[in-house]
Amino acid sequence: MGFFYKWWQVIICVILSLFSSSLVEGSHMSYDHESLDAFFGKKTNKEISRPRTGVFYNVSIPSNFTGMEISVVRLRSVPFWFRGVNYSFSNIPPRIVPRPNVVRIAILYENLGNWSSHYYNVPNYTLVAPVFGLMAYNSSKRAFIGEKIDFIIQGDPITIQFPHVMQHETNSTPVCAKFSVGGKVELSNMTKPYVCEGHGQGHYTLVVPSLPSHTNSGSKRFNIWWVLGFVIGFVGLVILALVLLALVKDAKRRKLRKLERNSEGGELFDTFWIGETKLPLASMIRTKPALENEDAIR
Template sequence: MGCRSLYFICVIFSLFFSSIAQSLQNQSARISLDDLLQQYASRVLARSHSGILYKATLPANLSGMEASVVRLRGGSFWTRGANYSAFQLPPKISASPYIKRLAIVYQNLGNWSSHYYRVSGHSLVTPVVGFRAYDASNFSSSVITPINLSVIGDPISIHFPQFLLPSGLNWTAKCVTFNVDGTVFLTDMTLPNVCSTPNQGHFSIVVEQPKRKARRGWNLWRWWVVVVVCGFVGLVSICVVSILLVRHTKAKKIRKMERKADQGESFKTIWVGSSKMPSAAVTRTQPILENSYAP
């Protein structure tokens, strides 16, 4: 009993730590992807003009993704905000630390979205998009430093393209936010196809995976098990009953034969020495002449 309990405890701990390791691995992969897209986006900053969105050139192994960058002055960003790509950053967003120029890198992971981002029990219905602000004071540098943004006024809004929900069920779409620190939040949409956030990160729209189908499949599988077990038990019962009937029939025949034997002619007994033995009455056959003439 103790060994079995220890085994189950070890299994639970191994599953727990493997899930943690998988989560850390996914987080590391996302950070590496952000750094890689930032590097390709920063290459266009040296020849860029403020307030113009530039699309970065990505390698063939990142086909399906998109990255773009815009460089802004700190004062202009505070008073006007930034309405580029799918994001609308309203005025009164402060950068920390304060910088003269900042760059905003936008991402669209396209068909790679579900490879890097997942929500337990939900399915993505739109690509994952994201943005991150960087210090662009020294735009000649190939490496730019990320900065924090603090939303003081209205929240940042993300506008997604029109999407179609799977047919057959009454689906409810939710906004999902993948924060920079790895936390995940589900919220309701403020407007159709529009999500809002006070933070940087990645965003998408998800729907909850249908539990009814899974439950129906589980019930079907359970009924099949019940049918198979009941069929097996019924077959065994039929075999047992058949064997008992055959034995009962044979025993009945034997008892009948014994009763007939007991009801037959009884023999007299005589003593022969010290033994008692059955004896039948002696009947002599009368002689009969072959013809009526005497010799």
């Protein structure tokens, strides 16, 4: 009984592991973009211990995030309001006030590259450009990257330019998608070819309507059926092996009993067991011995 119980435990563990792996492969892997922003902030503070105001720094990215690009600059709020800043993919015009008002701000430029679709997506739309992040932080003497802040735009809006746009099968014109800090998605038309306007910090990209994909759904159904067929076949083989093993054991037990009966020579004896060994048991009543010549003894 214990032997079969252990084998059934093994079978259940194998089935659960195969089923869970199939679910993981069939599901869409999700990534937390808020944790990514926090990681960028910690990485910047750790790598740049003594930042200088007005200097742009490129932050190195670990090898498991290859494809992303991060840069940062610290600015004083008053010169920032007068001049703005034009760098990388964005143009922040003058007359933008940080909220809440701080002495120094740090602007973090993020290019998620080929990781964009892992962290951001729009239902029924496909990304055709990398996600660019424009994040503002309070920058004090203690920390380069402090708490997140926002912008109050009193003049022209912020512009985001996308120099690289991926080819897509649809004939639709891309539209701008802004991902706010709270996760809300806002869609708007481009003001110029591959240029979007922004009214605050956040993440920006270009998207087009997605085409219905019958091939992907068919391949997913094929993968699920293939996994189920494999699991059923594997379980069937294990059960067949257990049945054969039980039959072999039963055949050995029958053969052993037959040998025991032959060894007894047809004479019935009581038997007893010592452990797993069966031994004959002789009767305690024995025949009284008889003398051959009683007269001689007398």
